[in-house]
Amino acid sequence: MPNSILVFCEQRDGQLKNVGLEALGEAHRLGTSSGVAICACIIGSDVASSANDLSAYGASRVYVAENASLAHYSAELYATILSDLAARLQPVAICMGATAMGKDIAPRLAAKLKTALVQDCVSLKMEEDCSLVATRPMYGGKLMAIVKPVSLALQVVTIRQNVFPALELKPNTSIPIEYLALPTTRTRSVAKVREVQQTVGGKRELTEAPIIVSGGRGLKGPENFKLVEELANALGGAVGASRAAVDAGWKPHSYQVGLTGKTVSPQCYVACGISGAIQHQAGMSSARVIVAINSNPAAPIFKLATYGIVGNLFDILPVLTEEVKKLRKKCA
Ligand SMILES: Cc1cc2nc3c(=O)[nH]c(=O)nc-3n(C[C@H](O)[C@H](O)[C@H](O)COP(=O)(O)OP(=O)(O)OC[C@H]3O[C@@H](n4cnc5c(N)ncnc54)[C@H](O)[C@@H]3O)c2cc1C
Numbered sequence: 001m002p003n004s005i006l007v008f009c010e011q012r013d014g015q016l017k018n019v020g021l022e023a024l025g026e027a028h029r030l031g032t033s034s035g036v037a038i039c040a041c042i043i044g045s046d047v048a049s050s051a052n053d054l055s056a057y058g059a060s061r062v063y064v065a066e067n068a069s070l071a072h073y074s075a076e077l078y079a080t081i082l083s084d085l086a087a088r089l090q091p092v093a094i095c096m097g098a099t100a101m102g103k104d105i106a107p108r109l110a111a112k113l114k115t116a117l118v119q120d121c122v123s124l125k126m127e128e129d130c131s132l133v134a135t136r137p138m139y140g141g142k143l144m145a146i147v148k149p150v151s152l153a154l155q156v157v158t159i160r161q162n163v164f165p166a167l168e169l170k171p172n173t174s175i176p177i178e179y180l181a182l183p184t185t186r187t188r189s190v191a192k193v194r195e196v197q198q199t200v201g202g203k204r205e206l207t208e209a210p211i212i213v214s215g216g217r218g219l220k221g222p223e224n225f226k227l228v229e230e231l232a233n234a235l236g237g238a239v240g241a242s243r244a245a246v247d248a249g250w251k252p253h254s255y256q257v258g259l260t261g262k263t264v265s266p267q268c269y270v271a272c273g274i275s276g277a278i279q280h281q282a283g284m285s286s287a288r289v290i291v292a293i294n295s296n297p298a299a300p301i302f303k304l305a306t307y308g309i310v311g312n313l314f315d316i317l318p319v320l321t322e323e324v325k326k327l328r329k330k331c332a
Helices: 018-034 052-057 075-089 100-113 222-235 243-247 278-284 313-331
Strands: 004-008 037-044 061-066 093-097 116-121 123-126 132-138 143-147 155-159 177-179 211-215 238-241 268-272 289-294 307-310
Touching (some): 018 037, 018 093, 037 075, 093 100, 211 222, 289 313
Parallel strands (some): 004 037, 037 061, 211 268, 289 307
């Protein structure tokens, strides 16, 4: 199907990840104006029940690779399944989330297909000849690079989470669904997953949270993270941390936002006692609304913030949490 965009939709335990649906939405938006079909691919064990759901997010055709051996992610297997499918479909582009999995698969896929890769895109445009023009942050968000293909070859792109809106169309239960055969002898997995340990048990995944409240060294100690947690709970958001807080052992690395942590793009990011070093900004500067609480009016975070509160977080956070709770009660 040469006139198609192939979207890899990630799932965990049969639950589709938002970013795959966001990728579908963007592919649909690009495809509508260029008459391009949107092919979604899901891989895993017990994933077929999600196939029909994908029509509501913009897929016009779904490919399912389902097998018990695919229950745990395998870079080699997943990339081979996608490259075999791409070789058959000859899509104009392949799109997936810039998640840990997406960033692992995409380069392998691009190498297998001998084509270009653009990671962590925040904007995509399709030219008349169906080539993609991608915008991506570089140097920790200091500049935006516009990447154009030098030839008309297929491009592999990963998109930043929470940047592109997902669609919500009427589900179409009659879209074509094709089951893919597993790759055979060519793929020998060099790694075997023996155990999966949840690092943030039961908590909302940071990269998917629409609201994040993060704490930094200004909290003075791990016990004070409860102030951040209380505000996050009141807002229905997730908790993040600066590297200083993580390095001090106040929170595990899975909470870290920034260059060497997670990249997040929530609707709202509240930075509490975080100076706003460039490496922290690299992970959160694309948040829609940034609220900074800091006692130092010259802290760099205020240059980025939509709303800034200069003051002592130990006074401000409890008041803010109480006010949010009151508002929530009123609106309930
Ligand atoms: C290669 C490299 C990679 C890095 N990767 C990351 C990364 O991924 N993420 C990251 O966050 N950092 C990263 N860093 C570290 C980064 O440079 C900063 O050191 C770090 O972000 C600082 O964390 P912080 O803002 O919590 O602490 P600080 O810079 O110490 O800031 C604490 C802030 O709290 C304020 N404060 C103090 N008391 C109060 C109070 N009572 N009320 C209100 N405000 C108060 C202070 O005014 C100050 O602005 C990296 C650095 C390097 C070199």
